[in-house]
Amino acid sequence: MEFCRIAPNVVLGKETKIHAFVNLYGCSIGDNTRIGAFVEIQKGSKIGNNCKISSHSFICEGVTIEDNVFIGHNVTFINDRYPMATSAAGDLQTEEDWSVVPTLIEEGASIGSSATVLCGIRIGKKTFVGAGSVVTKDIPAGEIWAGNPARFLRKADR
Numbered sequence: 001m002e003f004c005r006i007a008p009n010v011v012l013g014k015e016t017k018i019h020a021f022v023n024l025y026g027c028s029i030g031d032n033t034r035i036g037a038f039v040e041i042q043k044g045s046k047i048g049n050n051c052k053i054s055s056h057s058f059i060c061e062g063v064t065i066e067d068n069v070f071i072g073h074n075v076t077f078i079n080d081r082y083p084m085a086t087s088a089a090g091d092l093q094t095e096e097d098w099s100v101v102p103t104l105i106e107e108g109a110s111i112g113s114s115a116t117v118l119c120g121i122r123i124g125k126k127t128f129v130g131a132g133s134v135v136t137k138d139i140p141a142g143e144i145w146a147g148n149p150a151r152f153l154r155k156a157d158r
Helices: none
Strands: 063-065 103-105 143-146 151-155
Touching: none
Parallel strands: 063 103
Antiparallel strands: 143 151
16 A cells, blocks of 8 residues: 555455555445545545445545445545635634535445535435536436436436
């Protein structure tokens, strides 16, 4: 795990593979999961078993990814509905100035490269999100969605 920063409070499952230039802190990652290069996974995030997190992805605090999920390259998650640099008083914001809005990616979902998932979203089991999509609302299980904003295309065949 050359050139990785893995905090001592990270919980790693058995047979988890982590590539170079990864930053992990305060998260948990299940068994047999692969984390690609240049990935950051923040505190409070949970990654299940048998997942693939592709390179350059950002998984922020408050994201839960269940088992057997595919996250494509450069996927970004958001955890704040109204992000701001400063507080009402004009000081740089701290953790006390905002609240994490959780997001859930259910078992077997696949999210295509360069997708952005806004906070407070639930992506259902065995759902596909197309590359480059912006997910702005919940996606039911077993469907294919794509676009900006992501829209229903059809039921998944699997």
